[in-house]
Amino acid sequence: MTTVGVPGKAIEALRALLPGGVDTDEATRAAMSTDRSGTRGDGIAEAVLHPRTTAQVQEICRVASRYGIPVVPRGAGTGLAGGAVAGHGQLVLCTDRMTDILEISVENQLAVVQPGILNGDLNRVLAEHGLWWPPDPASKAISTVGGNIAMNAGGLLCAKYGVTREAVLALTVVLADGEVIHVGHRTVKGVAGLDLCALMIGSEGTLGIITECTVKLRPVVTGAVPTIGAYFHDAAAAAGAASMVTAAGERPAIMELMDGNMLRAVADYSGADLTTGGGAYLLVQTDGPDADGEAGRIAGILRGAGALSLQLTTDPDAAESLVDVRRSGFLAIEARGSVLVEDVAVPRDRIADMYRHIDDVADRYGLFIATPCHAGDGNLHPTIVIEPGQTVMPDRVWDAAGEIFEAALALGGTLSGEHGIGLLKKRWLGTELGDRQLELQRGIAALFDPAGIMNPGKVFPAQLPAR
Secondary structure: OOOOOOOHHHHHHHHHHOOOOEEOOHHHHHHOOEOOOOOEOOOOOOEEEOOOOHHHHHHHHHHHHHHOOOEEEEOOOOOOOOOOOOOOOOEEEEOOOOOOEEEEEOOOOEEEEOOOOEHHHHHHHHHOOOEEOOOOOOOOOOOEHHHHHHHOOOOOOHHHHOOHHHHEEEEEEEOOOOOEEEEEOOOOOOOOOOOHHHHHOOOOOOOOEEEEEEEEOEEOOOOOOOEEEEEEOOHHHHHHHHHHHHHOOOOOOEEEEEOHHHHHHHHHHHOOOOOOOOOEEEEEEOOOOOHHHHHHHHHHHHHHOOOOEEEEEOOHHHHHHHHHHHHOHHHHHHOOOEEEEOOEEOOHHHHHHHHHHHHHHHHHHOOEEEOEEEOOOOEEOOEEEEOOOOOOOOHHHHHHHHHHHHHHHHOOOEOOOOOOOOOOOHHHHHHHHOHHHHHHHHHHHHHHOOOOOEOOOOOOOOOOOOO
16 A cells, blocks of 8 residues: 555644654654665655554554554564565554553463563563563564564574464454454463464564563573583584484474584674584573483484584583574674575474575575574574675575575475564565465455555565466
């Protein structure tokens, strides 16, 4: 849906609804035209809105619906697929002032929070109650709970604790016309009707705006967290070792793979000595009652799988330093130049094959591609680095990315494990879903938002492929 500007009457109505909460400063509006992916919208937004309550979000949607104005929901803007990018004639509904913790129930191990609270801030408060919200994206210090839910974010702990979907019980959602619905349950079990809560998770703002989140908590993990760092000849060898850990029935909290290019980037960025042991690095961390025993068994598996060197530590500071090296990966790669951070997932026994495909693409296109991998769940992030300062990716980069996507699908995988589709990948969505499923998904979105004003242009291609 396109508009030519936003009617002045609409802006006036919004200012009356949100005293001090309507920002039309040009620099602020321009900042909303991109996210951490570097993807840019068509022009800049007309205004940035900062509601504090569900009722205010309702009124915003009613005004937008009355005037036919597109609304782009946005959290912290840390997305990597262009999912919260706004353009000309659009309003940005920013949740940065919706940061309240509305309830913490120790008895039910749940919390009710507004969507703008940061992951890290929530867990600092929960720790006082001996509780923890498990979703753990690399951006957890700066990403919001609502953004995590809208994208069904993943992270380092998914193999053991699941993605965001597994940690959400219920949501309050404002639809495009301003109507409020409550989906999901406070109960552990609940199978009354279709699961609209699960449908909202990962919907990227195309179905409605999440204003309250009932999240499922766990007791804080206590005790030792043994950490293993093992070097292998190359990424394929390290991936094979990771598959053996999974096949043996072990479930480490963290199992991360860094290929040679990733190691070099992090070493250059941090000064850490990460490139002398081999061409790939596998980081494993265990937790829980049997953490020490599990770590010992995994160390034995890795040695048997050909680890060139292996270090196991139970020192908390040393362990955290090893994990921080992995978390710094994106910043390290970003420091080398302009980047396209991609996100594919394959069955865990095909990770090694995926690395071989990525290496082949990099060689044929003459590209530097660094690929970290959540080896515990098969989610790879091939990151293409080009010369610093380039704001538009050359065609060969997109051609290379397209081949990587095709390879992941051919291996039984998916276009996105955790970053979403947004603007960045919608051209390939039909390849994975097929025409009929794409048509069904577009139809579902139209039921929630008949006028097409919720985050338009994201996820779905402009039109269905010709039959």
